[in-house]
Amino acid sequence: MRIATLCLLSLFCLLSGLTMEVQAADAVALAPALPALARDVWISEIRGGAYLHDPTSPESGSVDLNLEVLSIKPFLPADPVLALLVPRFHLGGSLNTAGKTSHVYGGLTWAFDITPKLFVEGAFGLAFHHGDTGRYVPVGHAALGCTPLLREAGSLGYRLDANWTVMATVEHMSNAGLCNANRGLTNYGLKLGYIF
Numbered sequence: 001m002r003i004a005t006l007c008l009l010s011l012f013c014l015l016s017g018l019t020m021e022v023q024a025a026d027a028v029a030l031a032p033a034l035p036a037l038a039r040d041v042w043i044s045e046i047r048g049g050a051y052l053h054d055p056t057s058p059e060s061g062s063v064d065l066n067l068e069v070l071s072i073k074p075f076l077p078a079d080p081v082l083a084l085l086v087p088r089f090h091l092g093g094s095l096n097t098a099g100k101t102s103h104v105y106g107g108l109t110w111a112f113d114i115t116p117k118l119f120v121e122g123a124f125g126l127a128f129h130h131g132d133t134g135r136y137v138p139v140g141h142a143a144l145g146c147t148p149l150l151r152e153a154g155s156l157g158y159r160l161d162a163n164w165t166v167m168a169t170v171e172h173m174s175n176a177g178l179c180n181a182n183r184g185l186t187n188y189g190l191k192l193g194y195i196f
Contacts, residue, residue: 044072051189057142059100068092101131105151117159127151127173145179165193
């Protein structure tokens with residue numbers, strides 16, 4: 001398999017391994033064990049959802065299933081304004097349900113509260129995909145130019161309670177004109193998040 005599929009598989013195995021450790025715990029201790037385990041590995045949030053796979057591209061008409069993990073902030077300044085500038089790290093992947101371009105990604109995420117419940121988020125980083133990179137690609141596929149792509153994402157989120165969030169997200173990936181072809185992909189989706 002290609003790099004993106006292997007990285008997605010690795011991410012799912014990592015998360016499955018964490019789940020198996022928790023399942024081995026006593027059922028009564030399950031609720032407090034998961035947040036403690038997440039803190040031990042620096043995870044602050046896990047998200048899952050689905051994206052419309054670039055409705056304006058040759059790859060339109062399919063759906064991506066998404067899974068994403070976010071770290072805690074590596075440090076937190078005492079000044080609340082400076083604290084807003086400190087990002088969290090993210091690692092995620094999207095698997096296309098129709099065999100089109102799937103990808104894994106990682107980078108930095110910044111969140112800003114509009115109200116106590118409503119927030120916006122921005123993310124920037126790199127993505128690696130298993131799609132087509134040549135000038136001539138099969139019908140129904142996008143020419144992405146090269147395997148590593150820049151990835152930007154923006155979300156509007158709502159906190160349902162202290163642990164659960166729901167977000168509308170737009171993500172865009174392209175090579176910024178650094179390779180021969182640069183069709184790029186823009187996906188639109190909804191995600192549900194759980195904060196530890």
